[in-house]
Amino acid sequence: MGFFTLKRAIAQQCKRFQFSTSSLQFRLTFELVALSVCGLGIVAIWAGWQMEQNLVAAHKQTLDYIASRFPEQLELYSEMETVETGLVRTLQRVTTAEVMAWVKNPDGRLLTQSAETAKFVAQVPEMMAFDLKTMAPQIVHVGDRQIILCVSPLEVDGETVGQLYLSQDITADLEKLYISLWRLRLVSVGTIILLIGAIIHRIQKVTKPLAQMSTVAQAISADDLQGARLELHQAPDEILGLAQVFNEMLSRLSSAWENQRQFVGNVSHELRTPLAIVEGYLQSLLRRNNDLNEYQQQAIAIAATETAHTIRMLQDLLDLARADGGHLHFRHQPIMLNTFLEEIIIMAEQVSQRCIQLTTPPEDVIIYADQDRLQQVMLNLIDNAIKYSEADQIVEIDLDIAPPAAQINVIDYGIGIPLSHQGRIFERFYRVDETMTRSRDGTGLGLAIAKSLVEGMGGKISLRSQPQKGSCFTISFPLWQGKPRAQ
Numbered sequence: 001m002g003f004f005t006l007k008r009a010i011a012q013q014c015k016r017f018q019f020s021t022s023s024l025q026f027r028l029t030f031e032l033v034a035l036s037v038c039g040l041g042i043v044a045i046w047a048g049w050q051m052e053q054n055l056v057a058a059h060k061q062t063l064d065y066i067a068s069r070f071p072e073q074l075e076l077y078s079e080m081e082t083v084e085t086g087l088v089r090t091l092q093r094v095t096t097a098e099v100m101a102w103v104k105n106p107d108g109r110l111l112t113q114s115a116e117t118a119k120f121v122a123q124v125p126e127m128m129a130f131d132l133k134t135m136a137p138q139i140v141h142v143g144d145r146q147i148i149l150c151v152s153p154l155e156v157d158g159e160t161v162g163q164l165y166l167s168q169d170i171t172a173d174l175e176k177l178y179i180s181l182w183r184l185r186l187v188s189v190g191t192i193i194l195l196i197g198a199i200i201h202r203i204q205k206v207t208k209p210l211a212q213m214s215t216v217a218q219a220i221s222a223d224d225l226q227g228a229r230l231e232l233h234q235a236p237d238e239i240l241g242l243a244q245v246f247n248e249m250l251s252r253l254s255s256a257w258e259n260q261r262q263f264v265g266n267v268s269h270e271l272r273t274p275l276a277i278v279e280g281y282l283q284s285l286l287r288r289n290n291d292l293n294e295y296q297q298q299a300i301a302i303a304a305t306e307t308a309h310t311i312r313m314l315q316d317l318l319d320l321a322r323a324d325g326g327h328l329h330f331r332h333q334p335i336m337l338n339t340f341l342e343e344i345i346i347m348a349e350q351v352s353q354r355c356i357q358l359t360t361p362p363e364d365v366i367i368y369a370d371q372d373r374l375q376q377v378m379l380n381l382i383d384n385a386i387k388y389s390e391a392d393q394i395v396e397i398d399l400d401i402a403p404p405a406a407q408i409n410v411i412d413y414g415i416g417i418p419l420s421h422q423g424r425i426f427e428r429f430y431r432v433d434e435t436m437t438r439s440r441d442g443t444g445l446g447l448a449i450a451k452s453l454v455e456g457m458g459g460k461i462s463l464r465s466q467p468q469k470g471s472c473f474t475i476s477f478p479l480w481q482g483k484p485r486a487q
Helices: 003-016 024-078 083-094 115-123 125-129 171-219 237-287 294-324 337-352 371-387 434-439 446-456
Strands: 099-104 110-113 135-142 145-156 159-169 332-336 356-359 366-370 395-402 405-412 460-466 470-478
Touching (some): 024 083, 024 135, 083 099, 115 125, 171 237, 237 294, 294 446, 332 371, 337 356, 337 395, 337 405, 366 371, 371 405, 371 446, 371 470, 446 460
Parallel strands (some): 356 395
Antiparallel strands (some): 099 159, 135 145, 395 405, 460 470
């Protein structure tokens, strides 16, 4: 199993279990498996090489021992018989069914050979082609056979008789060894596969608390900070420590967020009253314009306008602070949307001098909500649609029924909102285009307030938009079933 093949297999397995190849799980899994594969591979290769060396060494020692004892045996038999007869008797004594032996005179002529040698030479004639003076035991290839051959000089009473050839066919032994090694490799591959599964399972179990922490962090919103906690059991000490720090961070964030909400609410409340007084005096000065020159009138008019704008922003901040703190109260009642939207459009057309098209179903559509708050939301969305579309472009209000809910679609065909910004469009003070927003007299709070009010009344608000094609804000409320819902 190659390195890159292994990496690709692990990557496919990771993809199956849906975690990224750049994740901690993948890196730990791949590194541990790679180390295990390398370790098992090295052990298997070394074990196979060592077994082959031991097998060959054992046969070499056997031939070495026979070669060292052969002259002694030959001298013993030669004292009683002729040298030729002694060679035959010695060959019969020292050779076995596995060991072959033969003797050649100094001229290279065959003097004698064992019975096993004769049988082998009949099958492999190349065996007698060797004509050596001396050779330590080593492996030689004869045809398709692997043979250990040993050649040593043979002397009797100081007289050279010839060369003693000893050999052993180890082809069958090596084949058995190679079969065993293949079995060892298969066992190693099976072990690696089991090891991969065990490592993946173990790492997934160890890193599961991290996944839980990521899930909790992703699901937490500003409203959940107070009660959100990460509870881990039987996790490693390092991860438990990280979870504890994570919970402490949530507590600090919750405290900071609560302090921020209280600060915004208090500041908005405290500033709104004096600014309202300032606006009243400015309006009074404008009414007494006979005592003011043109420049003074223009300056006071600008100051009055900016003061009114600041008061509206403070009121928006105060509404958001109340909504965040759960202190924004709603007066729910049944609302017939058909008539309600007609009245809203009349109000919006009078202020904006723009044509707004309304489409409603023939049947009455009734929801249960706060009429004043819903009016605030609708005027906000209509004003938003008018701001971000040209004067000759129509704004549409469509009322649809999609049981069990009623949907109000506010549609414009203006500049639209890029996809990368749509996920944050309902965040307070978030602006898609700073220059464009400032030039259109926006505070960046309108959509955040609309979302808070709609969700506070039990509805949902969503957005669909394409750049240069327009936007569609959809408000969805459950249809009224004739019974007010508990608030």
